Amino acid sequence: MLRLNALDDLLSGLTEGQPVVIAGPTASGKSALALAIARAQGRTVVNADALQVFAGWPILTAQPDATDLAQAEHVLYGHLPVDAAYSVGAWLRDVAPFLALRPAPVVVGGTGLYLTALTEGLAKIPQTDPQVRHTATRRLEQAGLGALVADLDPATRDRIDLQNPMRVQRAWEVLRQTGRGLADWQAETGPALVPAGRAQLLCLNAPPDVLTPRIEARCAQMFARGVRAEARAMEPLWCPTDQSARAIGAADMIAHARGQIDELQSVNKIGIASRQYAKRQRTWFRRSMAHWRMLKATDLNALFAHHIEKTQ
Numbered sequence: 001m002l003r004l005n006a007l008d009d010l011l012s013g014l015t016e017g018q019p020v021v022i023a024g025p026t027a028s029g030k031s032a033l034a035l036a037i038a039r040a041q042g043r044t045v046v047n048a049d050a051l052q053v054f055a056g057w058p059i060l061t062a063q064p065d066a067t068d069l070a071q072a073e074h075v076l077y078g079h080l081p082v083d084a085a086y087s088v089g090a091w092l093r094d095v096a097p098f099l100a101l102r103p104a105p106v107v108v109g110g111t112g113l114y115l116t117a118l119t120e121g122l123a124k125i126p127q128t129d130p131q132v133r134h135t136a137t138r139r140l141e142q143a144g145l146g147a148l149v150a151d152l153d154p155a156t157r158d159r160i161d162l163q164n165p166m167r168v169q170r171a172w173e174v175l176r177q178t179g180r181g182l183a184d185w186q187a188e189t190g191p192a193l194v195p196a197g198r199a200q201l202l203c204l205n206a207p208p209d210v211l212t213p214r215i216e217a218r219c220a221q222m223f224a225r226g227v228r229a230e231a232r233a234m235e236p237l238w239c240p241t242d243q244s245a246r247a248i249g250a251a252d253m254i255a256h257a258r259g260q261i262d263e264l265q266s267v268n269k270i271g272i273a274s275r276q277y278a279k280r281q282r283t284w285f286r287r288s289m290a291h292w293r294m295l296k297a298t299d300l301n302a303l304f305a306h307h308i309e310k311t312q
Contacts, residue, residue, distance in 0.1 A: 006295075006299040007036055007300065010037075011037065013200075014041065015200070016043075016102070016104065017102065017103070018198060018199050018200055019099060019104040019106070019107055019198075019199045019200070020034075020037055020106045020107070020199070020200045020202065021107045021108075021118065021119060021201050021202065022107070022109075022203075023110065023112065023115050023202070023203045023204070023292065024110060024203060024206065024281075024297070025110060025211060025278040025281040025282055025285070026062075026110055026211075026215065026218075026248075026277055026278050026281065027206075027211055027214040027215045027218045028206035028211065028214070028304075029206070029297050029303060030109075031062065031068075031307065032300070032303045032307035033108075033204070033300060034108035035064070035072055035307070036303060037106050038071075038072035038073075038105075039071050041103050042103050043072070043101075043104065043106045044074070044075060044098060044105040045072055045073065045074045045075070046074075046075055046076055046105045046106065046108070047074070047075065047077045047109055048091075048108060048111055048115055048118070049110055049111050049114075050086070050088075050091075050113075050114060051243075051244065051246060051248075052077050053076060053077070053078070053079060053086055053091070054078065054080050054084065054086075054244035054247075055078040055079070055080065055081060056078075056081075056082035056230075056233075056237065056244060057230060057247050057250060058077075058078055058230070059222055059225045059226060060222060060227055060247055060248075060249055060253060061247050061248075062222075063078055064077060065225070075098055076091070076095065082237055082244040083237075083239065083242050083244070084243070084244075085128075085130070085133075085243060087128075088113050088114055089117075089124070089125070091114055092118065092122060095107070095118065095193070099194060107194075112284035112285065112289075115289075116289075118193055118194050119196050119199065119201065121190045121191050121192040123185040123186045123188050123190065124190060125182070126177065128170075128174070129177055132176050132177045133173055133241075134241065135176070136148070136169050136172050136176065140165060140169055145165055145168060148168050148169060148172045149162050149168055151175070152168070152171055152175060152181065152182075153175060153183070153184075155181055155183035155184065156181040156182045159183045159186070160182065161280055161283060161284060164280050166246060170182070196291065200293070201289070201291075201292040203285055203289045203293070203294050204294075204295050204296075204297045205294050205295065205296055205297060206278075206282075207282075208275070210297050210298055211278050215271055215274045215275060216271065218274070219267055219270055222249075223267070228256070228263075230253070231254060231256060231257040232257050234250075234254065234257075235257045235258065248270060248273045248274055248277055249270035249273060252265075252266045252270055
């Protein structure tokens with residue numbers, strides 16, 4: 001087992017009866033940390049990433065590989081077909097049974113909405129009608145993100161991340177279908193499955209100068225593990241309106257598989273999109289998770305490096 005003073009200090013303060021919830025931007029090392037905790041304390045790792053729930057892109061979305069799976073149980077990774085529709089409410093229903101495990105699980109992911117819904121509760125917003133989602137997707141494609149933002153109610157615009165297409169489209173769909181803004185629905189939030197006082201809440205702080213080389217290492221790892229073959233297998237199934245198609249780099253890898261861009265272009269596009277996504281994640285975490293215990297990603301550098309290098 002990899003031993004690090006920072007990890008040992010962290011483990012000594014974790015109560016096995018309480019879930020550990022780990023947030024962090026892409027490539028910050030949160031999966032490596034979750035695995036280390038799970039392995040040391042016999043916990044199950046539960047996915048809280050909105051795109052790792054889908055099959056089809058396990059390498060591109062950095063789902064746990066065979067080595068990880070052999071060291072600790074992992075659940076809610078790749079359990080949905082690529083054409084499935086999924087929501088934070090569905091994820092909460094799926095995650096609930098695992099919260100009764102003892103030792104309590106490690107819940108890890110970069111989807112802030114999942115994690116805040118878990119620890120702060122979720123409004124019971126009706127499921128989006130497929131036709132409404134199709135209309136929203138077409139409007140986004142044809143008119144751009146700004147058009148969706150302009151259609152939102154002021155209260156919702158003040159609350160959500162307006163640079164995140166997924167969050168904006170979801171808010172647009174809610175308003176279109178129900179006639180009520182997302183902020184109005186969220187004012188009726190129900191009880192949390194894991195209240196903050198009953199869990200160990202950890203958030204990895206990883207500034208751009210730390211994340212940039214890590215993102216580059218993650219991209220290199222993807223290609224070493226076979227993301228090209230993954231893209232070729234996914235190409236016949238590709239539908240850009242599927243939720244799973246929102247995975248960072250999915251459209252770029254399909255374009256590469258079709259010979260529309262070369263490998264260097266795909267790597268560059270994935271890197272740029274990953275850095276932009278990490279910036280949005282950091283903004284969300286600063287705004288919504290200021291009360292979580294903050295950990296410096298650099299304190300676990302060796303753990304991250306070991307997790308990346310094991311497949312190269």
